Amino acid sequence: MSREFIIPQKVITGKNAVESAEAIFKSSGTKAFIVTGPHVVQLECFKKITDMLKKLGISYAVFSGITGEPDDKMIDEGLKMFIAENCDFLIGIGGGSPLDSIKAIGALSVSGGRISDYMGKNITVTLPAMIAIPTTAGTGSEATKFTVITDSEKGIKMLLKGDNLIPNAAIIDPEFSASSPRSVTASTGLDALTHAVESYTSRLAQPLTDSAAISAVKRIFKYLPRAYKDGNDMETRSEMAIAAFEAGMAINNASVTIVHGMSRPIGALFHVPHGLSNAMLLEKCMRFAVSGAPERFAELAKAIGCADPADDTLTAANKFADALGKICSVCEVPTLKKYGINKQEFFEKIDKMAEDALESGSPGNTIRTVTKEDIKAIYRSLWD
Secondary structure, eight states, X not given: XXXXXXXXXXXXXXXXXXXXXXXXXXXHOSEEEEEOOTTXXXXXXXXXXXHHHHHTTOEEEEEOOOOSSOBHHHHHHHHHHHXXXXXXXXXXXXXHHHHHHHHHHHHHHHHOSOGGGGTTSBOOSOOOEEEEEEXXXXXXXXXXXXXXXXXXXXXXXXXXXXXXXXXXXXXXXXXXXXXXXXXXXXXXXXXXXXXXXXXXTBTTXXXXXXXXXXXXXXXXXXXXXXXXXXXXXXXXXXXXXXXXXXXHHHHHHHOOOHHHHHHHHHHHHHOOOHHHHHHHHHHHHHHHHGGGOHHHHHHHHHHHTOSOTTOOHHHHXXXXXXXXXXXXXXXXXXXXXXXXXXXXXXXXXHHHHHHHHHHHXXXXXXXXXXXXXXXXXXXXXXXX
């Protein structure tokens, strides 16, 4: 059976990647709409990009209103400014939030309406050119056809998709992530790990996604603990940037599974950052999935060297689940309780969270059949 594998049209990686992207900037339009957060505008990497635009004679407007994981209100504000400034292409600079936001703003600039109108629909309109420049190594949004935007009225994270949401270009300079604090390095790195593991164990996996996913898993287990320990180690920053892109390519074509389905409701209702809520769920969700295809998890165990040659398939598979728990521990992922979430309030919302998780469609990609009761049981187990 034939399968499609979609990636951005142009990808530039490595030190001084921005300087190598002049042709991309020049061919994208005449006025850029830069979408970012208030912290990034203070960084040297932001100045490097605006200096490049000035050098090329490209005017720009800056929207720094992405103050957290994007919601419909932020997108509406950005859209109004995009239209008022008469911009014709978008640049997202920052973590996954600005990168997701340029996709939503771009889509609405063409289609109109509210972002919630597109939940569950395939976005097919042709968007303005988009350039994604990540400053964290984890979300992979620079490589994907997905954007996640919170519906502030309903309290749900909307997963929106469409091939035209893939940025036209991804510019990945590992030095841009050097300023990330340890907590961001951990949460985004574990987000990338979740992408890689989920895509490898997805019902939609294919040979090309398998190659990208295994490579990402191996890089992350080797380099994330080092990056967490020493953020100035540029070898680890470079390897993690590559891993994040590999994992992004993998989920773009094989999608995510149960972890993401269950993570979004936690983020929407309890305001836990996406990568962190993924990490809180990662070991338990993957241990649940093991019985659906233990050989797939065993292959991952062998890839990172945590299984013995004499181990049977199920033993090796469970050792990989153990390894997921260990790397989360190394990166000091807190429990829900330590994060400050009230147990009673959490339990009161488990039924809604389980419904929202299933409705997202992501659990259906899991290699083991997932029911609402399974999801509720995993949510409860987070307090064990």
